[in-house]
Amino acid sequence: MTEPVSGEAVSPTEREPRPTGFARRGLNAAALLSRGGVPIVLAVLFVVFSVTLPNTFPTFSNVSAMLASTSVLIVLALALTIPLRAGDFDLSIAANMGFTAAIVAVLTVNHHQSLPVAILAAIAAGVGIGALNGTLVVGAGLNAFIVTLGMLTVLSGLTYAITNGQVVLNLPQDLQSFWRYDFLGLQAAVWFGWGLALVLLYFFEGTPLGRYLLFVGGNRDAALLSGLPVRALRFGSFVVAGFLSAVAGIILAGTLGAVDPTVGSAYLLPPYTAAFLGTTTILVGRFNVVGTVIGLYLVTVGITGLELHGVASWIGDVFNGGILIVAVLFAQLGSKLTGHIRRRQ
Secondary structure (H helix, E strand, O other), rough: OOOOOOOOOOOOOOOOOOOOHHHHHHHHHHHHHHHOOOOHHHHHHHHHHHOOOOOOOOOHHHHHHHEEEEEEEEHHHHHHHHHHOOOOOOOOOHHHHHHHHHHHHHHHHOOOOOOOHHHHHHHHHHHHHHHHHHHHHHHHHHHHHHHHHHHHHHHHHHHHHHHHOOOOOOOOOHHHHHHHEEEEEEEHHHHHHHHHHHHHHHHHHHHHHHHHHHHHHHHHHHHOOOOOOOOHHHHHHHHHHHHHHHHHHHHHHHHHHOOOOOOOHHOOOOHHHHHHOOOOOOOOOOOOOOHHHHHHHHHHHHHHHHOOOOOOOOOHHHHHHHHHHHHHHHHHHHHHHHOOOHHHO
């Protein structure tokens, strides 16, 4: 049968049959498995730990502590989704966060600068790092993975240099009070992370620019042929990621009240785990805000529950990698089940 040309009417017998009955229920189950695998795992873990640790895990104090512990990670993970959505890697975000946090600490504690000056310097540094990444990757055409890996190493060394390898203590009380301010039982840093998530959700899904980023990340050549400013979009994604990394550094300095020069390395893997978990849920196959946040909370709930059970601290790294594999498996099983049912139909 020849394919009808555009504009011709297609008879009902030529249309692809819609699944009915069992097939439709199967497709719905496959879609649920594919899009809802990570939220289901999160809910199951929360219930399991609540049952096995009824006096500690499901309490409000523990839940608020878990949310507070992710206040920096949620900003980093969301920052990471921007260049990832445009098809680029940025491995330097955690080191950028550590470096800008160190700038705030050193300027205020060691050099007695005012807090606004220190914050502006940190933001300028973060944006400058993002712009340098963008210039090298987009302007010079270098590999994003290699460039940002090198930047990670450079920033780690600079952080040691400006702090003399020492933990900087006693950061300004105003900074600590602001980010630790309690509203409805949760720190201000938690509310900021949720607010940022809502802003990025609207940007990604509700604005042309957010959809352009997705188009650029999905098919860069097609985006160029469509007339999109691909280079500007990619460069801008690095700059915004640098800016948000600096914001995460400021939050880190305020919530901890101290800055350790080695802090960046501990924040490298979790944002990537959350971002890639996000591609296996809600909007499967694309980096999205809701999926990233759910993925981050899944990792947090899992690690916290295991630690409360007395498991050794190294379980965190194992869980980060293992749960990512499990979530990808959920998405793949759902995709295969959908394809099987459609072939049967």
